[in-house]
Amino acid sequence: MPLVPMRQMLDEAAKGGYGVGAFNVNNMEQIQAIMEAAKATKSPVVIQASRGARKYSNDKFLYHLMLAAAELYPEIPMALHLDHGNSFETCKSAIELGFTSVMIDGSLADDGKTPSTFEYNVEVTKKVVDFAHERGVSVEGEIGTLGGIEDGHGAGGTGLEHLTDPEQAVEFVQKTGVDALAVAIGTSHGAYKFTSKPTEEVLKISLIAEIHKRLPTTHLVMHGSSSVPKELQDVVNQFGGKLKPTWGVPVEEIQNGIKHGVRKINVDTDSRLAITGAIRKVFAETPEKFDPRDYLKPAREAMQKVVAERMTQFGQAGHAGDYKAMSLEEMRGYYKRGSGCGGGGCCGCGSKKK
Numbered sequence: 001m002p003l004v005p006m007r008q009m010l011d012e013a014a015k016g017g018y019g020v021g022a023f024n025v026n027n028m029e030q031i032q033a034i035m036e037a038a039k040a041t042k043s044p045v046v047i048q049a050s051r052g053a054r055k056y057s058n059d060k061f062l063y064h065l066m067l068a069a070a071e072l073y074p075e076i077p078m079a080l081h082l083d084h085g086n087s088f089e090t091c092k093s094a095i096e097l098g099f100t101s102v103m104i105d106g107s108l109a110d111d112g113k114t115p116s117t118f119e120y121n122v123e124v125t126k127k128v129v130d131f132a133h134e135r136g137v138s139v140e141g142e143i144g145t146l147g148g149i150e151d152g153h154g155a156g157g158t159g160l161e162h163l164t165d166p167e168q169a170v171e172f173v174q175k176t177g178v179d180a181l182a183v184a185i186g187t188s189h190g191a192y193k194f195t196s197k198p199t200e201e202v203l204k205i206s207l208i209a210e211i212h213k214r215l216p217t218t219h220l221v222m223h224g225s226s227s228v229p230k231e232l233q234d235v236v237n238q239f240g241g242k243l244k245p246t247w248g249v250p251v252e253e254i255q256n257g258i259k260h261g262v263r264k265i266n267v268d269t270d271s272r273l274a275i276t277g278a279i280r281k282v283f284a285e286t287p288e289k290f291d292p293r294d295y296l297k298p299a300r301e302a303m304q305k306v307v308a309e310r311m312t313q314f315g316q317a318g319h320a321g322d323y324k325a326m327s328l329e330e331m332r333g334y335y336k337r338g339s340g341c342g343g344g345g346c347c348g349c350g351s352k353k354k
């Protein structure tokens with residue numbers, strides 16, 4: 001299947017009442033792990049690359065690996081998404097390369113660290129939406145600020161400093177026409193999200209319901225949503241790792257979010273932990289080995305296992321064959337007709353500007 005616009009994938013997820021995992025990649029093994037998991041569970045999937053990933057691997061490599069995946073797994077709908085674009089230029093370069101979806105994170109200034117103003121966020125997001133929709137590409141925005149720092153990107157903190165204000169979210173969607181909206185509900189990037197099993201005090205799932213009530217057709221996105229399971233932490237630590245005790249976002253809380261309009265769930269840390277644990281195990285148990293395939297193969301299998309588990313838990317499993325991919329050209333027509341977010345009223349924002 002060709003790369004699918006993320007908007008179509010999330011519209012389908014909304015129809016089916018499920019969520020779609022968005023898994024981060026930096027290299028071939030991670031893409032293979034995700035595609036094998038998608039094949040085994042018959043799942044549509046979002047594969048995403050951050051600015052850090054694009055720099056690490058050179059995004060031409062990533063893009064062509066994705067084309068290989070599309071060729072090898074014709075039955076799997078997949079979207080290629082830019083995670084946390086920091087500026088119009090970053091998003092533009094991803095779109096020109098062939099990404100079918102971009103995130104513009106205008107909640108932070110273009111240094112990717114300093115919380116910005118609402119006005120700045122609206123302005124930069126709208127600029128990206130106009131450019132992207134003209135090309136049939138989907139856009140995710142963010143309102144409120146996540147905690148933690150990943151790949152040098154993030155505001156730090158616990159995630160409770162700048163939660164999403166539901167009223168402001170409505171204004172943001174009306175003014176920008178984004179397809180999907182990342183909301184800040186207390187989650188953080190990275191492994192150290194919570195110091196104990198999170199309660200409603202620190203993980204505000206009720207806020208999702210509040211936002212969904214006001215924006216029933218805007219696809220909500222949960223960032224920083226690895227569950228950081230103890231089993232994966234234990235493997236890393238058992239073989240010489242030094243992770244401090246930590247808690248992620250429990251799967252049942254994500255499932256609760258999906259009931260209230262969450263359609264995209266970002267997972268990176270769980271994959272990283274699975275990979276690192278598997279590699280450490282090989283190094284510790286068979287230190288005589290030195291062929292990278294001896295540890296990359298189990299690493300890839302460990303990531304595939306956790307990704308497949310999430311696909312089943314998020315509900316996307318079994319939905320790969322539900323629809324035919326729309327081309328970016330068809331998607332462009334969809335936005336032009338005004339039937340998409342961006343002024344047609346599809347997002348429930350009531351804006352009829354086109």
Ligand SMILES: [Zn+2]
Pocket residue numbers: 084146189223224266
């Ligand atoms: Zn994020």
